[in-house]
Amino acid sequence: MTTEFAVKATGLVKTFAGQEVIKNCQMAVRKGTIYGFLGANGSGKTTVFKLLLGLLKPDAGTIEILGKNSSINRNKILKSIGSIIETPLFYEHLSANENLALHLAYMGAGSADIEKTLEMVGLKSAGNLPVSKFSLGMRQRLGIARAIIHNPHLLVLDEPVNGLDPMGIREMRELFLHLVKDRNMTIVISSHILSEIEHIADAIGVIVNGRIVEEAALSSIKDRFSDGLEDFFFNIMSGNGGGINAGINEA
């Protein structure tokens, strides 16, 4: 089955201890695009990502990943996704190389060029170093390496540039654009930093208190809001809405 969407979620609900944290969420991400998922801290970004990855089970709603229902095809789908959720965890006493090799074995991914992948994320000379010696920024880079090394179709990146300096943020931005353009990946990336998203996204979803209040193409936002994403975002946060209906990203 072919579909133009890498992610299509509808009616997602997630409740923790009687509290509805995710409320009737929808998300539609076109293949070959970068979807920026924006929201304040605590708005529900990580929870939505965990639902997409099957790390949490929704109380209601459906999720299609690359055209397949995720509750039925979970294991197969997971092999075609790369992800970084919150702060990535590693085997501390093992080297970066060993951590990536274990990940490949776990994913049943066979051979992949570990050295090349480490070079892509700027960790060329750190492959033999135990992860316990890594700085926060190096861990984040290694997390990105682990997310991409099995050449997934879909990347789900939860605030992936936390802990990186401005130069590192720019390098990762270029890497993400490269992965979409040259490796046919689709990227869903969350952030609470608007400028980070504005530089790379094709479409934007904004989540406020567990509800996706706007979904729109970045170009249409820029047409309507002269100051760009920041203008759009603050308009939403002040309760005016973005001026664009949710669902505009739909076919």
Ligand SMILES: Nc1ncnc2c1ncn2[C@@H]1O[C@H](COP(=O)(O)OP(=O)(O)O)[C@@H](O)[C@H]1O
């Ligand atoms: N396992 C959990 N148990 C209870 N509450 C949770 C759990 N995970 C997240 N929450 C709550 O859900 C809300 C959304 O959290 P989260 O998805 O982490 O937001 P974000 O990633 O946007 O900062 C927060 O109020 C958070 O406290």
Ligand SMILES: [Mg+2]
């Ligand atoms: Mg989060």
